[in-house]
Amino acid sequence: MLPRIKDLVEVLYNEIPAGVGSKGKIRLGPDEERRLLTKGARWAVENGFGEEADIERIESGGMIEGADPSLISAKAYERGRAQQGTLGSGNHFLEIQYVDEIYDEGAANSLGLFEGQMTVMIHTGSRGFGHQVCTDFLEVMERAASKYRIELYDRELACAPFNSPEAQDYLGAMRCAANYAWANRQCIMHWTREALMKTLHSSPGALGLSLIYDVAHNIAKVEDHVVGGIRKKLVVHRKGATRAFPPGHPELPVIYRHTGQPVLIPGDMGRASFVLLGTEKAMQETFGSTCHGAGRVMSRHQAIRKAKGRSIWREMQDKGIIVRSAGRGTLAEEMSEAYKDISDVVDVVHKAGISKKVARLRPLGVVKG
Amino acid sequence: MNRYELIDISGDAGVRAFGKDLGDLFLNAAAGMYSLITDPESVTPRKSLEIKAAGESPEGLLVSWLNELIFHFDAYGFIGKEIRIHELHDTLLRATVTGEDFDSERHGGGLLIKAATYHKLKIERREDHWEADVIFDI
Numbered sequence: 001m002l003p004r005i006k007d008l009v010e011v012l013y014n015e016i017p018a019g020v021g022s023k024g025k026i027r028l029g030p031d032e033e034r035r036l037l038t039k040g041a042r043w044a045v046e047n048g049f050g051e052e053a054d055i056e057r058i059e060s061g062g063m064i065e066g067a068d069p070s071l072i073s074a075k076a077y078e079r080g081r082a083q084q085g086t087l088g089s090g091n092h093f094l095e096i097q098y099v100d101e102i103y104d105e106g107a108a109n110s111l112g113l114f115e116g117q118m119t120v121m122i123h124t125g126s127r128g129f130g131h132q133v134c135t136d137f138l139e140v141m142e143r144a145a146s147k148y149r150i151e152l153y154d155r156e157l158a159c160a161p162f163n164s165p166e167a168q169d170y171l172g173a174m175r176c177a178a179n180y181a182w183a184n185r186q187c188i189m190h191w192t193r194e195a196l197m198k199t200l201h202s203s204p205g206a207l208g209l210s211l212i213y214d215v216a217h218n219i220a221k222v223e224d225h226v227v228g229g230i231r232k233k234l235v236v237h238r239k240g241a242t243r244a245f246p247p248g249h250p251e252l253p254v255i256y257r258h259t260g261q262p263v264l265i266p267g268d269m270g271r272a273s274f275v276l277l278g279t280e281k282a283m284q285e286t287f288g289s290t291c292h293g294a295g296r297v298m299s300r301h302q303a304i305r306k307a308k309g310r311s312i313w314r315e316m317q318d319k320g321i322i323v324r325s326a327g328r329g330t331l332a333e334e335m336s337e338a339y340k341d342i343s344d345v346v347d348v349v350h351k352a353g354i355s356k357k358v359a360r361l362r363p364l365g366v367v368k369g
Numbered sequence: 370m371n372r373y374e375l376i377d378i379s380g381d382a383g384v385r386a387f388g389k390d391l392g393d394l395f396l397n398a399a400a401g402m403y404s405l406i407t408d409p410e411s412v413t414p415r416k417s418l419e420i421k422a423a424g425e426s427p428e429g430l431l432v433s434w435l436n437e438l439i440f441h442f443d444a445y446g447f448i449g450k451e452i453r454i455h456e457l458h459d460t461l462l463r464a465t466v467t468g469e470d471f472d473s474e475r476h477g478g479g480l481l482i483k484a485a486t487y488h489k490l491k492i493e494r495r496e497d498h499w500e501a502d503v504i505f506d507i
Contacts, residue, residue, distance in 0.1 A: 020406060020481045021446050021471040078444040089481035090507050128443040131483040131506065135436050138487065142429070155428075155487030299377045300480070300507070328477050369481065 002364070004199060005096060009322045009365040011195045012094060016188055018087035018369040019326020026084045026187065033080055034069040040179030041214070044186035049085075050193075050211075054186065056253040058214040059243065062182040064221075068172030073136045076173075080129030080180060085187035089327055089369030091293075091334060092124040094192065095266075096365035097273060103357040107277055110259045111212055113359045120192055121273055121361065122185050123266055125218065130177035137170045162235055171220070178219050185214055212275070213262035217242045217292035223251075225287055236287045244278035244290040244355045263355045267294045267342025269323065269334055269368070270316060273361045274346045281353035290355040294342040300333040307332035316366070325368040334368060370498060373401030382480055383489075383504040391427065392454045394492070394499040395434055395462065399452055402435055402485070405505065406442065407476040412450040414467040422462045427492050431501060434462050435485035442482075446471040480507050 017024050028036060036043040041062025044050055055061050087094060099117045102108045113119075126133075144160035144167075145152055152158060160166040193209050200207065220237040227234070245252055245261040252261055261278040282288050298306065312331040316323045325331050343360075350357045376383030384401035388394030403409055422437045424430030441447040449468035456463040483506040492501045 019473060020479065021442075021473050021476070023446075075440050075444070079440065081444070083443075128483070131443075132440065134506075135484045139429075139433075142425075142487070155490060158487070296379050299379045300382055301375060301377045326473065327479065327481075329479050 005365045006322050008096060008195065008199045009324050009367060011199050012096075012192060012365075012367050013324040015191045015195050016087055016094060016367065017085065018089070018092075018094075018367060019330075020089050020369070022086055022326065022369075023082045024085040026082075028081050028084055030077060033077055036084065036183050037069045037072065037176035037179055038067050039063050039183075040067075041182040041186040043179075044183045044190070049187045049190040054189070054211045056255065057211040058182055058186075059216055060178075060182075060251075061253075062179075062186065062214065064175045064178050066172060067175035067179050069176055071169050071173040072176055073132065076129055076132035076136060079132045080127070083127040083129060084180070084184055085191070086127060086184070087124050087188065087367065087369050088127055089330060092369050093121075093266075093269065094123075094188065094367040095121045095269070095273070095363050097121060097361035097363050099359050100272070100362040101360040103359065104277075107259055107356075107358045110256075111262055111275065111358060112208075112210065113212070113275065118364075119212075119361055120189075120196075121264065121266055122188050122192070124181075124184060124188065126177040126181035127184060129180045133173045133177045137173060140166050140170070174220060178216060181216065182214065213256075213264060215242055215261070215264060223288070225283070234287065236289070238289055238292075240292055241289045242292040243288055244276070244282040244286075245288050246278050246280040246283050249278070249283075249288075262358075263290055265291060265293060265342065265346055267345075268336045268339040269363055269366045270319060270321060270336035272342055272363070274342065274357060275359045275361065276346070276350070276355040276357050278355055279353055282355060285352075286354050290349045291345060294339040294345050296338055297340050298338040300329075300338075303335060303338040304329055304332045306337065307335055321363050322365045323368065324366070327369060330368050372397040373404070375401070375405070376502060376504070378504055381504055381507050382482075383502060386501045386503070388499045388501075389497075391499060392457050394501050395431060395457065396452045396454060398431060398435060398501055398503060399438055399449065399466075402438065402482065402503075402505065403449055405480045405482060406448060407471070407479050409450065411476050412448055413469050414450045415469040416447075417465050417467045418447060418449070420462075420464045420466055424460055427459050428487075428490050430460055430462055431492060431503065432485045432487060432490065434464075435503060438466065439482055439484060441466075442471065448476065480505075482507060
């Protein structure tokens with residue numbers, strides 16, 4: 001496999017639109033975009049992007065109920081029209097990795113992971129569509145905050161009471177964005193499968209290309225949690241956090257009911273990423289949540305200054321990692337030193353018991369925006 | 370006086386714009402934002418766009434103006450170079466932006482800006498000039 005990584009990265013880079021100003025291969029008419037906003041990853045599968053079996057391995061079945069396309073502005077429709085099936089830029093990526101260490105043999109087995117196995121990790125979201133929804137509703141929420149006399153520490157934290165019409169409208173629109181994101185990752189995964197088949201001259205069955213899990217890390221959900229011994233319905237907003245539900249949780253699909261929810265924690269492009277499982281302790285202590293990534297130690301500009309005169313691309317190649325990037329600055333901003341060491345971060349959540357380590361994945365090839 | 374400088378902030382990017390008056394300030398904030406996307410020298414003024422923005426305060430108007438430009442970049446690939454402001458009150462702005470269609474070959478991608486935010490947003494009148502800070506969601 002190793003000698004073919006370079007070809008594979010090249011094919012993936014050509015097949016999956018990435019970077020500033022890139023346009024997708026999918027053009028959505030208004031009716032089609034509305035269908036997508038309601039059906040999420042199901043829309044993708046119905047349109048030939050992926051398989052029915054993928055759906056149960058996506059949080060909320062890849063389609064959150066209560067998405068209301070009538071709440072979406074004309075601008076958001078416009079931004080969403082050509083961005084379905086695009087990776088984006090910044091910290092978004094597509095990585096070819098291999099399983100380099102197993103921490104829990106039984107759990108790894110249940111997830112279908114084994115040492116030396118190749119994996120692919122995709123990090124992207126609702127693209128310009130979701131950002132426009134955010135921009136539109138920030139204005140609404142700013143007015144709402146003053147209407148409901150909420151004093152704000154920072155204007156960006158504008159909010160409204162959950163049962164207010166403003167908040168309910170936002171929720172209906174945000175759910176459209178969540179569905180847009182699940183469809184987006186589903187389409188990109190589909191093209192990744194095609195690229196792998198093309199490069200390796202094989203079939204998905206023979207390659208064992210099945211989805212492990214797809215989980216959001218920027219979403220608000222209404223969930224049942226026990227607070228002070230009483231079961232309550234809460235709005236849990238995971239921003240920079242990932243859901244980590246324990247074994248037996250009713251929202252998990254049958255295949256993962258006994259293991260707990262798979263948790264994916266990407267690190268920087270030069271070090272590692274991790275697969276973990278959700279735990280009961282996460283339910284008790286962190287509303288069923290864990291961390292979602294390494295976190296930066298350097299601002300983008302600091303990183304760019306530090307990378308001046310260096311070839312990050314070559315440094316990565318010397319480490320055995322093939323990188324292809326659309327933007328000139330992206331690699332500098334995203335270099336390893338700009339981030340905390342993911343292994344330290346993951347050890348913290350593992351030791352705290354809010355998710356448990358299953359496997360470490362090392363990067364081989366990276367596509368960045 | 371520089372037209373703008375970049376603000377260092379972990380995870381995101383910001384612009385501090387300067388201007389002799391409010392119009393100049395809005396114009397320079399937009400120029401600073403475009404400089405995050407690509408090298409302004411690489412952009413040629415080929416076509417024009419009429420932009421209208423509204424906000425409930427000068428700060429809100431600044432965010433709304435920049436988000437309008439981000440929308441035209443993200444939805445249609447339009448990147449501006451020259452800006453003429455025709456009308457500017459505390460809550461309304463009308464401008465013509467001249468630029469071209471973004472071409473990743475010629476323009477070389479910098480940052481993909483998702484939105485202008487209200488985070489740490491400020492507009493201040495100094496003795497002889499105006500200053501504004503805007504943080505962008507990247």
